[in-house]
Amino acid sequence: MKIVHTEASCGWGGQEIRILEEARGLAARGHEVQLLCAPESRILQEAPRFGVTATALPIARKRLPGFFAMRRWLAANPVDVINTHSSTDSWLAALACKTLAKAPVIVRTRHISAPVSLNPSTRWLYLGATKHIVTTGEALRQTLIEVNGYPSEVLTSVPTGIDPERYSPGDRGAARQALEKSGIAADGPLLAIVSTLRSWKGHVYLLEALAGMPGIKLLVVGEGPYQPTIEQKVAELGLQDRVFLVGQQQDVVPWMRAADVFVLPSYANEGVPQAVLQAMMTGLPVVSTTVGAIAEAVDDRVTGRLVPPREVEALRAALTALLADPQQARGMGAAGRERALARFSRNAMLDRMEAIFSRAAAGN
Numbered sequence: 001m002k003i004v005h006t007e008a009s010c011g012w013g014g015q016e017i018r019i020l021e022e023a024r025g026l027a028a029r030g031h032e033v034q035l036l037c038a039p040e041s042r043i044l045q046e047a048p049r050f051g052v053t054a055t056a057l058p059i060a061r062k063r064l065p066g067f068f069a070m071r072r073w074l075a076a077n078p079v080d081v082i083n084t085h086s087s088t089d090s091w092l093a094a095l096a097c098k099t100l101a102k103a104p105v106i107v108r109t110r111h112i113s114a115p116v117s118l119n120p121s122t123r124w125l126y127l128g129a130t131k132h133i134v135t136t137g138e139a140l141r142q143t144l145i146e147v148n149g150y151p152s153e154v155l156t157s158v159p160t161g162i163d164p165e166r167y168s169p170g171d172r173g174a175a176r177q178a179l180e181k182s183g184i185a186a187d188g189p190l191l192a193i194v195s196t197l198r199s200w201k202g203h204v205y206l207l208e209a210l211a212g213m214p215g216i217k218l219l220v221v222g223e224g225p226y227q228p229t230i231e232q233k234v235a236e237l238g239l240q241d242r243v244f245l246v247g248q249q250q251d252v253v254p255w256m257r258a259a260d261v262f263v264l265p266s267y268a269n270e271g272v273p274q275a276v277l278q279a280m281m282t283g284l285p286v287v288s289t290t291v292g293a294i295a296e297a298v299d300d301r302v303t304g305r306l307v308p309p310r311e312v313e314a315l316r317a318a319l320t321a322l323l324a325d326p327q328q329a330r331g332m333g334a335a336g337r338e339r340a341l342a343r344f345s346r347n348a349m350l351d352r353m354e355a356i357f358s359r360a361a362a363g364n
Contacts, residue, residue: 001031001032001080001081001357001358001361002031002032002078002079002080002081003023003026003031003032003033003034003079003080003081003082003083003357004033004034004035004036004077004079004081004082004083004104005019005022005023005033005034005035005036005082005083005084005085006035006036006037006059006070006082006083006084006085006089006090006092006093007019007035007036007037007038007041007043007085007086007089008037008038008059008060008061008085008086008087008088008089008092009038009041009043009085009086010038010040010041010042010060011042011196011224012042012043012046012196012223012248013195013196013198013224014111014160014195014196014273014274014275015085015086015111015112016042016043016046017274018111018136018160018274019035019043019085020035020043020046020047020050020052021050021160021161021346022349022350022353023035023050023052024050024051024052025346025349025350026350026353026354026357027051027052029350029354031354033052033053034052034053034054034055034077034079035047035052035053035054035055036054036055036057036059036070036073036089037054037055037056037057037059038056038057038058038059038060039056039057039058040060041056041060044056049250055073057069057070057073059088059089059092060088061088062088062091062092066088066092067092067095067096070089070092070093070096071096071099071100074093074096074097074100074103074104075100078102078104079104080104080105080357080361081104081105081106081107081357081360081361082097082104082105082106082107083106083107083108083109083357084106084107084108084109084130085108085109085111090106090108090125090130091125093106094106094125094129094130097129098129104361105131105132105360105361105363106129106130106131107130107131107132107133107134107356107357107360108125108126108130108132108133108134109133109134109135109136109158110133110134110135110136110140110144110271111136111271112136112140112269112270112271112292113137113139113140113143113268113269113270113271113291113292113293114268114269115143115147116143116144116147116148118147118148123148126144126148126150127150127151127154130154131154131360132154132155132156132356132359132360133150133154133155133156134155134156134157134158134353134356135155135156135157135158135271135293136157136158136159136160136271136272136293137157137159137271137272137292137293137296138157138293138296139271139292139293139295139296140157140271140292140293141155141156141157156352156356157293158349158352158353158356159271159272159277159293159296159297159343159344159349160271160272160274160277160344160349161344161345161346161347161348161349161350162274162277162278162281162340162344162345162346163281163345163346164281164340164341164345164346166253167253167256167278167281167282168253168281168282168283169257169282169283169333169337170253170254170257170282171257172257172258174257175254175255175257175258176190176258178254178258179258184219184244184246185217186217186258188215188216188217189215189216189217189260189323190216190217190218190219190258190259190260191206191210191216191217191218191219191259191260191261191262191263191319192218192219192221192255192256192258192259192261192262192263192279192284193206193218193219193220193221193222193262193263193264193275194221194222194252194255194256194262194264194275194278194279195221195222195264195266195273195275196222196223196224197220197222197223197224197225197226197227197230198224198225198226199226199229200266200267200268200269201226201264201265201266202264202265202266202267202289202309202310203220203226203230203233203265204229204230204233205265205267205309205310205311205312205315206218206263206265206315207230207233207234207237207239207243208233208237208312209265209312209313209315209316209319210237210239210242210243210316211237211238211239212316213316213319213320213323215242216242216319216323217242217243217244218239218242218243218244219244219246219255219258219259220243220244220245220246221246221247221248221249221252221255222247222248223247223248227245230245231245252275252278253278253282256278256279256282256284257282259284260284260322260323260326260329261284261285261286261287261304261319261322261323261329262275262276262279262284262285262286262287262304263286263287263288263315263319264276264286264287264288264289264294265287265288265289265307265309265315266288266289266291266292266294266309267289267291267309267310268291268292268309269291269292270291270292270293270294271292271293272292272293272294272296272297272344273288273292273294273297276288276294276297276298277297277340277344279336280297280298280303280333280336280337280339280340280344281336281337281340281341281344282337283333283334283336283337284333284336285303285304285305285322285329285330285332285333285336286298286303286304286305286332286336287304287305287306287307287315287318287319287322288304288305288306288307289306289307289308289309290306290307290308290309291309294306297339297340297343297344298336299335299339302332302335302339303332303333303335303336303339304322304332304336305318305321305322
């Protein structure tokens with residue numbers, strides 16, 4: 001098949017990484033896969049690292065230049081399927097296809113749990129212009145069925161898949177020695193959070209929990225617009241010697257291997273977060289929240305702990321309990337890897353997306 005992904009987002013996080021991983025995986029299976037994205041986007045810069053062909057179009061905003069650019073590209077480059085990912089590129093692709101005599105089908109991937117508008121135009125976008133809708137978690141799919149009234153047959157949940165060979169348990173001691181060499185004192189209990197630095201990822205609540213956990217240290221991996229707020233909170237709470245903001249890392253595995261527990265206290269917008277699945281595949285117990293579709297990955301008290309969002313005391317209690325019982329934590333980590341292998345492998349994601357694209361292109 002000829003498949004083109006569109007992405008209007010200029011940011012960088014799990015959504016963009018999934019697009020590139022999926023594109024790379026399906027290209028390796030013999031499909032012709034390309035990406036259309038904004039010239040100022042991070043995903044355009046990263047695409048060559050994944051071996052994905054990317055073309056820059058002015059699609060970061062819902063404007064006429066983006067519509068005409070999308071239409072011209074599709075007219076000159078016939079494809080079987082368009083996989084759209086954000087609101088803006090979905091609208092531009094839908095309107096462009098509406099004006100083409102021989103338009104490809106559209107598959108929309110919905111990555112986050114933010115509400116979808118109930119207005120008629122949005123309903124047309126999802127049901128009239130789109131052949132099939134993919135969500136990154138079953139909870140997101142059920143919301144579109146129950147709240148938006150979308151028919152279940154046009155919706156499929158396909159969580160992000162993780163490569164079990166790349167994300168695997170390793171030598172924690174060696175990982176910590178590497179941190180020591182880079183100037184990070186990694187002695188004692190160590191937590192890790194890997195995410196784009198955005199408000200809804202819950203970093204502030206994690207820092208407040210950490211303030212009541214003497215001697216516990218935290219690795220903060222990632223970058224994003226919320227970094228100044230996080231840095232201010234670290235200083236306000238006097239945590240400068242226990243919190244290490246290490247920035248964006250192309251390879252997060254060594255950072256995860258160095259930790260005792262992975263934590264992601266998100267309070268909004270999540271499907272099944274990639275970082276949670278990566279941590280599980282790496283053999284870490286996970287402390288997270290009941291937001292979005294996280295509970296589809298983390299089995300409470302089996303592979304980690306789930307707490308209500310924005311509840312600092314509950315978060316602190318869950319983290320403290322796991323750190324106080326290393327044997328239980330290791331058992332949860334091992335159970336998490338088994339669950340990730342069974343439900344969230346990269347090949348399973350590629351199999352399901354390949355089948356969806358094939359059916360959509362065939363008109364089924």
